[in-house]
Amino acid sequence: MYAIFINGGKQYKVMVGQTIKLEKLKGNIGEKIKFNNVLLICNKNNLKIGQPLITGASITAELISHKRDKKIKIVKFHRRKHFHKVQGHRQFFTTMKIIKIKN
Template identity: 55%
Template structure:
């Protein structure tokens, strides 16, 4: 069973027990988090797609870690114009372990 949910404007595929790296969330390490914006749930060959979200379904997770990604370099350069600019950026992230995928209503094919 897996689910596709939305967090911070991005979509993620979640499987129970998987660790996902999301954008920075303002929670403490060890806190439980619940994502209600579930776009799709698949179990075996049954698929439930929301319009836009699947009603009464949640993805639960636990905050494991906060950190920063590797540095990326942004370089702007114009030849023969004596122009060169260099900048770096490290994005904050939160690692979440998916603990449960809940479906409150019955899981029916095609509805």
Template identity: 50%
Template sequence: MYAVIKSGGKQHRVSIGETLKVELLKAEVGATLNIEEVLMVVNGSDVKIGQPVVVGASVVAEVVSHGRGKKVRIVKHKRRKHYHKEQGHRQWYTELKINAING
């Protein structure tokens, strides 16, 4: 059984027991979240697709940790013009553990 959820403007395919990193959520470590934006639920051959969300479906997740991802290097360079600029960015994330899929 798996589901497709929407979080932080992205879609994630999740199954029970899985951990995933999503955009930073305002929740304490150890808190339980009930994600209502479920786009699709698949249970064997039974497929429910929402328009845009599946009515009555939810995913229960636990907040494991917060952190920052690897540094992404941004380099701008113009040849023969003595222009070279480097920047870096580390995105904040929340790590979730999926406990249940209710569909």
């Protein structure tokens, strides 16, 4: 059984017991969070597709940790103009464990 849901403008395909990284969410470690924006649920031969969302469906997940991703470099460069700029960025993210998918 798997489901697809929306969070933070992105779509995630999840299964029960899976650990995923989402953009930072508010909450304490160990807290359970419910996602109601479910687009699709597939349970073996039964497929439910929302238009655009499935009413009454939800995904329950447990918040495991808040961390920062590895650093990426943003480089801006104009040749022959004496312009060179390097900037770094580390994105905050939240690790979640999927507990339950409700139809």
